[in-house]
Amino acid sequence: MKCLRTVGLVVEYNPLHNGHKYHYEQAKRQTGASAAVAVMSGHFLQRGEPALVNKWARTEMALRAGIDLVLELPFVYAAQNAEQFAYGAVATLHATGVVDSLCFGSESGDISWMTPLAKSLVNETALFQREIRQHLATGISYPAAYGRAVEALFSALPDFKTAGNVTEPNNILGLNYCMALARLQSSMKPITIQRQKAGYHQEEITDARIASATALRKITMEEGSLDGIKPYVPASTLDVLQEEKQSGRFPMSWEAFYPHLQHQLMIRQPGELAEIYEMTEGLEHRIHRSARTAGSFRALMEAIKTKRYTWNRLQRLLLYTLFGLTREKMIRSGFRQGPAYIRVLGFSETGRELLKTMKDTCALPIISKVKKEKHPMLEFDLQAGAIYALGYTAPVRQKEMQREYEQSPLRL
Known part of the structure; x- marks a missing residue:
């Protein structure tokens, strides 16, 4: 197979909305990529909460929106702070051997300050962590301490600059993506796209087509209906959510x-x-x-x-x-050594071709079906599936308990 130019995305799609679709389209346009690989959190997310719908439903959303290959971010990274979350996701994409670039959203939309600052942070990790702890000791939150530590250590450098507030959630994640690229000495090129019209935590809706996932989750919980989110999500997302609702698997909180x-x-x-x-x-x-x-x-x-x-x-x-x-x-999970495998959740026809290429390029074992011998890290993913099923009512709960072992990757 001829090598495809491939862009990597780090996603949660909780749920996939028009802003995510814009990000995906811009990622392909700006990189010239013919294929897109997404590493996606499983049943539990970086904010420490259960996903609105399970990972299989969100995988279907991704495939129907145009993503070619969906890989699972192991639980031990998915529900972690920004540094560990970013490292696990970037290391997964890096290990595939087929991803050329990494495209992520940020409040600033400017990569020029992120990459040099990220390299400085990597080189000064111990000093930086000590600076953060000193600021935390004053009683402020971690994001505030993070921003002050950056300013304290690097503002005196001649080429120091930031575009916007370094404490904004996607800016922090972006910095950590770039730090992970530096640690891995990855050849993936980082590209960032500015968030449009809705902030990460923004609960109010101020645009006719774009709303944050936070706002959409709030609507579904308060109204108990999907009607209120129709203008803000692709039709395919709405179809998946309707199906999950009819099956008794939506919404989860x-x-x-x-x-x-x-x-x-x-x-x-x-x-x-x-x-x-x-x-x-x-x-x-x-x-x-x-x-x-x-x-x-x-x-x-x-x-x-x-x-x-x-x-x-x-x-x-x-x-x-x-x-x-x-x-x-x-510690026993081995998360400090990096991802131990790549688990496939779903793929398109193009994604199937990527998987064929990955048989030669991938640095980690590729898992499509759970087998008897399991890495300790995978045990947490399986446990996450069983615990997530506890949130369902019977008889859905019993059926979903075994899904981690029975479900094959989704094919579009």
């Missing part, structure tokens, strides 16, 4: 998992909770105490939220608790 989380918090003493991955500074006492009186996930979050900890950080921490994910278990 943290509230569906709260009884299971509360159970985990009740059977563990604070000392046991202290072993949970990323549990720090006595948060286990605050969480354990609040869980006894909080009647909902939202109530628990509001009880434990402080200025110091972002909503996303706390959600991730509660997700690790739901999984019983301790520091020891996380």
Whole structure:
């Protein structure tokens, strides 16, 4: 097969909307790519929350929107801070051996400041982390500490510049994508496209065609209907969501998992909770105490939220608790060594050709079907599928429990 110029995307598609479609189209146009590979989070996402619909439904959205190959970002990276999330995603794309460029959205839309700053951050990792910790000690949030650390360490450099606020969520992710490229010494070329008309966390809708995924999820939860999101998503996305709704698999939210989380918090003493991955500074006492009186996930979050900890950080921490994910278990997963495999979720005809090429170029084992022998990292993905199924009502729950083992990659 003749080599295709291929662009890589890092996505969650929760759900896939018109802004995502714009990003995909611009990525292909600006890179001249003939094919697109997306590495996509599974059932649980970077903000520490369950996806609105399962990964198979979101894979179908991606394929029907034009993506050629959808690969799963392992759970141990998907529900992580920006640095680990970005590294896992970029390392996955890099390992395929077929991706030429990496295109991501950002608030600034300017790559010229990201790449040199990312290289500086990579070279000063220990110093940078120490600077962040010093700012965190003053009681500010991680994004604010991150921005101050960047300014403190690099603003005096002659060529230092940023385009917009470095603490904006997609700018931070963009920097970490570029840092991952530098660490991997990857030949993938980074390209960024400016977010259009809706911010990452923006809940209000200010445009006739573009709205954030946050706003769309809010509409579906509040209205219990898909009518309100029709103008903001491709017809194929709406079709998939309608099918999931009819099948009893939509919508999913943290509230569906709260009884299971509360159970985990009740059977563990604070000392046991202290072993949970990323549990720090006595948060286990605050969480354990609040869980006894909080009647909902939202109530628990509001009880434990402080200025110091972002909503996303706390959600991730509660997700690790739901999984019983301790520091020891996380280390055993091998996440610090990078992704251990590439799991295929779906492909088009062009994607099938890419997979053929990857048999020669891919640096990692390619998984299309789960086998008896499994890497510890994959065990977490399988566990995520079973836990996600707990959010469904019977009889859907029982059927979905085995889907990780039975479902073949989707083919368009």
